[in-house]
Amino acid sequence: MKRTIKAPAKINLALEVLHKRNDGYHEVKMVMTQVDLADRIDMEHRNDTLIRVEMSEGFLPVDQRNLVYQAASLLQERYNVHQGASIYVHKNIPVAAGLAGGSSDAAATLKGLNEVWRLGLSSEELAALGSEIGSDVAFCVHGGTAIASGRGEIIEPIASPPPSWVILAKPPIGVSTREVYRRLSASSASDGSRTERMARAISEQNYHAMCDRLYNSLEDVTMAMHPEVRRIKERMIASGADAALMSGSGPTVFGLVKKESRVPRVYNALRGFCEQVYAVRLISKEKT
Known part of the structure; x- marks a missing residue:
């Protein structure tokens, strides 16, 4: 089975840092929304259990340092999946830009492999898994516009902003x-x-x-x-x-x-x- 998933960039319309938490993270409250600049993630199942990641930008890592690899590996391990995946990431979102490109790629990987591996997981289950990878991944799983709180992993969907x-x-x-x-x-x-x-x-x-x-x-x-x-x-x-x-x-x-x-x-x-x-x-x- 093959899937292609778009991974849109996000912007913060509001970002407030409330205080530093006991776990070392900062408590935040934000309004996040997506824009139509997106990476494209192509995924295909493998009959072995290998996770293979390729990136259109050759300077980016394709091993455990890559959030896409982390997402696929975590999903595979957590749900005891006996299949692998070949994943190709076409980058359009600038890297290290404050636009959650890596987090969106990870979220798209979770959603795509959920279908490729026929796991039947809900968006809430995928978002909870994503929050273990990065603070913005849960929002990127849900998409749209939302108030995000906690470390960014507590998501409350709201209406889309006026067109702009x-x-x-x-x-x-x-x-x-x-x-x-x-x-x-x-x-x-x-x-x-x-x-x-x-x-x-x-x-x-x-x-x-x-x-x-x-x-x-x-x-x-x-x-x-x-x-x-x-x-x-x-x-x-x-x-x-x-x-x-x-x-x-x-x-x-x-x-x-x-x-x-x-x-x-x-x-x-x-x-x-x-x-x-x-x-x-x-x-x-x-x-x-």
Whole structure:
């Protein structure tokens, strides 16, 4: 059996860090949603028990360091599967960008192999398994738009945001998520209210309120480490984006643009700053 699964990128419309937990992780509360920039995962069962992963980007690992490999291996081990899989990942999402590309690939692998291996697992079971791999995997299993809390693994689906174009711009730098969290000061702790206000704006389909309520607790930390992230955000606003924000721990910045006629201007303005620029749409998925 063969399956091809899309693995969409995510952005954070709100990201609040509440406090550091006793287990060393940070308690967060976020509104996450997906955009139509996606990797493609091709999967085929094997008659042996080997897990073989190939990536379109040759510099990426294909062993235990790869989240796709981890997802396949964990699913196989946990459910005592006596089959293997050959998996090919066509990368379109920038790597180490704050867009959950690796987590989305892992989620797509869980969903695809659930079918290929005929396991019959529910989305909730796959999401619980995914949360063992990474904090964003559970959200990526469910997809759509959601409030995520805990480490990011507690998912509450909500309505899709108002339609909008999204300009993504990733500078040619890498950001260490661990280092960003390490530098986050206790005084910057949030209380979750910004996430609730964002969710309310989405529920009311109020695009302007959504733009006004974009928030990321990690943005100032990453911008202090990498000033080019701030310059990209400023460039987005100056060129006509309705609002802009860094996604995740960065370095990708996204801009929301309601009017399609403005999209080329914002896109072209960012192409002068960095090579990896994308004009995409928010994915609309009804709450179930």
